Amino acid sequence: MQVDLPGQLPGATLLAPGREVAVTVPATSANLGPGFDSLGLALSLYDTVRVRTTDEPGITVQVAGEGADQVPLDSSHLVVRTILSTLADAGYTVRGLHLSAENVIPHGRGLGSSAAAIVSGVLAANALLPDADRLDAAQVLHACSALEGHPDNVAPALAGDLAISWETDGVFRSARAAVHPDVVPVVAIPATELSTERARGLLPATVPHRTAAANSGRAALLVHALTMDPAFLPEGTQDFLHQDFRAPAMPASAALIQALRSAGFAAAVSGAGPTVLCLANGASAAAAAEELMARQLQAAGENWRVLRLGVERDGARVEVHQR
Ligand SMILES: Nc1ncnc2c1ncn2[C@@H]1O[C@H](COP(=O)(O)OP(=O)(O)O)[C@@H](O)[C@H]1O
Numbered sequence: 001m002q003v004d005l006p007g008q009l010p011g012a013t014l015l016a017p018g019r020e021v022a023v024t025v026p027a028t029s030a031n032l033g034p035g036f037d038s039l040g041l042a043l044s045l046y047d048t049v050r051v052r053t054t055d056e057p058g059i060t061v062q063v064a065g066e067g068a069d070q071v072p073l074d075s076s077h078l079v080v081r082t083i084l085s086t087l088a089d090a091g092y093t094v095r096g097l098h099l100s101a102e103n104v105i106p107h108g109r110g111l112g113s114s115a116a117a118i119v120s121g122v123l124a125a126n127a128l129l130p131d132a133d134r135l136d137a138a139q140v141l142h143a144c145s146a147l148e149g150h151p152d153n154v155a156p157a158l159a160g161d162l163a164i165s166w167e168t169d170g171v172f173r174s175a176r177a178a179v180h181p182d183v184v185p186v187v188a189i190p191a192t193e194l195s196t197e198r199a200r201g202l203l204p205a206t207v208p209h210r211t212a213a214a215n216s217g218r219a220a221l222l223v224h225a226l227t228m229d230p231a232f233l234p235e236g237t238q239d240f241l242h243q244d245f246r247a248p249a250m251p252a253s254a255a256l257i258q259a260l261r262s263a264g265f266a267a268a269v270s271g272a273g274p275t276v277l278c279l280a281n282g283a284s285a286a287a288a289a290e291e292l293m294a295r296q297l298q299a300a301g302e303n304w305r306v307l308r309l310g311v312e313r314d315g316a317r318v319e320v321h322q323r
C-alpha cells in the first residue's frame with residue numbers, strides 16, 4: 001500500500017535516499033507484580049523492522065506476522081509515526097520511506113508490543129540521522145518513554161535484562177541490573193487482547209498509605225529476588241497497586257495467577273495483561289509451572305499459548321546498511 005506523506009515540514013532538511021536500517025527489539029514484561037510503571041524484564045521474543053529512505057515520494061509499509069491484518073499500512077502505523085516524529089524533532093524529513101516489519105510479539109497482551117514499535121521507530125530514525133544530530137542513549141530512553149507514557153517496557157527493550165526505571169523532574173531514567181541465571185520466565189498468552197489504555201483506566205487515582213508501604217516492601221524484595229536470591233520470588237512478586245483493580249477485565253488470568261501462587265509459584269500479570277508471567281526458580285520449576293498452566297487452562301476450556309522464554313540480556317540491536 002502506498003500513501004502520500006503527511007504535510008512536509010517547512011524548513012526541514014531532506015534525508016538522502018538509499019539509507020537502510022534494520023532494528024530488532026525484544027518483547028518485555030513490565031510490573032512483574034509490585035513494580036508498577038518501574039520494573040521490566042526483556043524477553044527472548046523479537047520484532048524486526050527494516051526501513052529505507054527512497055527517492056519515490058510517499059510511504060510504503062509491509063507487515064508479516066502478529067497484527068498484520070490489524071495495523072494500518074500508512075503514516076499512522078506506529079513505527080512510521082514514531083520515525084517521522086523523531087526525524088521532525090531533529091529538523092529532518094524524507095521524500096519517501098519503505099518499512100517492512102516482521103512481528104513476533106503479540107499485540108495487546110501485556111508483552112510490550114507498542115513499546116517495541118516505539119523503540120524500533122526511535123532507533124531507526126536515530127540511525128538515519130547524520131551523526132551530529134543523533135540522540136544519545138539517555139535521550140533515546142526519554143524520547144521512547146515519553147511516547148509510550150511510562151518507561152518500564154521501553155527501558156528493558158533498549159538495554160536488555162532487568163530495568164529499574166523512574167522519573168525525575170519530567171525526565172525518564174533507568175538502571176539496568178543482571179537477572180540471576182536461575183530465573184526462567186514462563187508466559188501463558190491468551191487469544192484475547194486487552195489494551196493497555198483500557199487497563200490503565202481501571203486504576204484508582206489514589207491508594208491508602210499502608211497499601212503503598214506494603215507495595216514498596218515487595219518491590220524492593222523483588223529486585224533482590226531477581227538479581228541475588230530467586231527463593232524470594234513468590235513473596236517478591238506480590239502486588240498491591242494494580243492487579244486486583246484490573247482483575248475484572250481478565251478473570252481467566254486472575255484465576256490462573258491464583259492457582260499458580262497457591263502452588264508456590266511466583267506468578268503475576270505481565271504488563272497490563274492479560275498474559276500471565278511466572279518467574280520460575282530453575283528449569284525443573286519452569287517445567288512444573290508449564291504443566292500446571294496447561295492443566296488449569298485445559299480444565300477451564302481456555303486455548304492459550306504457554307511459552308518458556310529466556311531473559312534477553314542485550315536489548316535492541318541496530319544495523320545500518322548504506323546502499
Ligand atoms: N509492531 C507494531 N506495529 C504497529 N502497531 C503496533 C505494533 N505493536 C503494537 N502496535 C499498536 O499498539 C497496540 C497495542 O498496544 P498496547 O495496548 O499498549 O498493548 P501491548 O501490551 O501489546 O503493548 C496495537 O493494537 C497496535 O495499535
Ligand SMILES: N[C@@H](CCOP(=O)(O)O)C(=O)O
Nearest residue numbers: 030037110111112196271272
Ligand atoms: N506499567 C504499565 C505496563 C504496560 O505494559 P504493556 O506490555 O501491557 O503495554 C501498566 O501496567 O499499565
